[in-house]
Amino acid sequence: MAMLDGATLHRFPAPPVADAAVPGPLARLLPVANLDELPWKKKAPGVSIYDVKLSPTAKGQVKLLRIGPGRAVPEHGHGGEEVTLILSGAYRDHMGRFGRGDVADLDEDIEHKPVAEAGGDCICLVAIERPTRFKSFAARLMQPLVGI
Secondary structure, three states: OHHHHOOOOOOOOOOOOOOOOOOHHHHOOOOOOOHHHOOOEEEEOOEEEEEOOOOOOOOOEEEEEEEOOOOEOOOEEEOOOEEEEEEEOEEEEOOEEEEOOOEEEEOOOOOEOOEEOOOOOEEEEEEEOOOEEEOOHHHHHHHHHHOO
16 A cells, blocks of 8 residues: 555556548548549539449449538438438538537438538538438439439
């Protein structure tokens, strides 16, 4: 016990945390290291997509979605599962706020309208089983033309 009485508390600095917006497994599927350098395809004002190339036998699709500050993805549902990982920024919908590192796991019964928060783009990695089902007639009409 005498040794404990004379013990000194040592504090060690926390190890640095990597601040990479792109997780390693995703980075291996992208042609560039920086998300800003991707050949984003503009789909609507403030909304761009990059299609992640998967193997020919893969089912479903994986996309990177970039939503500008204050912009929204039109209200939509899903023909199957949709899993979204927030890489940077944040969005809100009727289910709450989703920020960096959060995962939204949605099924075919959920409809939502993600709106990116002010302060920067919201960039998400989205995996879907089937195409998105837009609620508005105008969005459904535009869907084949813009390829969402």
